[in-house]
Amino acid sequence: MTVPGDGSDRSDGADCARRFLAVDSGGSGLRVVVGEVGRRASGPLVSGEPVRTGARGIDAGHFMERLVPMVRSSVGGAGVGDIGTAVIGAAGLATLGDELRDALPGALAREFGVRTVALVADAVSAYAGALGARPGAVVAAGTGLIAIGTDLAGWRRADGWGHLLGDCGGGAWIGRSGLEAALRAYDGRDGGSGALLRCAEEQFGAMTGLPGTLYPRPDRAAVLASFAPRVAACAPDDPVAAGILRAAARHMAESAVAVCPATGEPQVAVTGGLFKMGGPLLVPLDEELAKRLPHARRVAAEGDPLDGAVRIAGDLAMGALTLPGDDVMLSVVTVKGRGDHF
Known part of the structure; x- marks a missing residue:
């Protein structure tokens, strides 16, 4: 999958603002892509263990326990470095996402230096993967x-x-x-x-x-x-x-x-x-x-929900996201530092 961007093929290392994390979380587990805007992303890492749910819905702590090793594995065990944008597509976010909304932006900032987090219902990531930003x-x-x-x-x-x-x-x-x-x-x-x-x-x-x-x-x-x-x-x-x-x-x-x-x-x-x-x-x-x-x-679907998360990440990193925001379906959080967000 190729992330929208200017198509440049730079070899001097990934700029934080252009690096992204895209996640598809559902009943069959996690699928994760770490990439850079404008460059072809490698195939996803897959974990077959789904994230637990608890009294406040999807368990943010367990989500991070599953995610962190996958992200580190995707970069070959080297230091991850800062990632500018993260898009988390999650099944059940609309009704079970309170804890993720509260805890995940800060956790991603602390762990990976993420500055912009989009929390996306799986239906929205499916839409973005299938149709992009078209009505x-x-x-x-x-x-x-x-x-x-x-x-x-x-x-x-x-x-x-x-x-x-x-x-x-x-x-x-x-x-x-x-x-x-x-x-x-x-x-x-x-x-x-x-x-x-x-x-x-x-x-x-x-x-x-x-x-x-x-x-x-x-x-x-x-x-x-x-x-x-x-x-x-x-x-x-x-x-x-x-x-x-x-x-x-x-x-x-x-x-x-x-x-x-x-x-x-x-x-x-x-x-x-x-x-x-x-x-x-x-x-x-x-x-x-x-x-x-x-x-x-x-029309035929262009891609799946993970493709949708990658597409949203690329558009968000480039300031070109045109899909409508929504407190439940697609919310974007800017993180001030490693853990504080507004």
């Missing part, structure tokens, strides 16, 4: 689902309420719907799918044991989402599975409509691991988007 809407779907849109004056979001209250059309939603169809077939009720029942028994064992297997799990959403690929695999030959994916596509399109600018020529993109399902999901989704958002243009 439109992005549907981000993996285990969960959220849609985010902007007219470059403010942000709008839809869904992202978690697998018990929402995330309609996401991986956990599809998996749960597939397992419900399997249980309907097991009971002999209408709406069941014998194909999905066979898949469920292969993956989870006897259906009578499924509630006891599923309900106590703290990672219940991920377990439900693990069944979504089986739904997609059945869809070409099973009308019940195909119907579940069509319903998922409708939910996604509804969320996109809720956040997409109603005027102009906005762009719409999708991003996230769920779309690796391919045609069984993407074909009905394209049909729904064309029907519901005729004024918008469907």
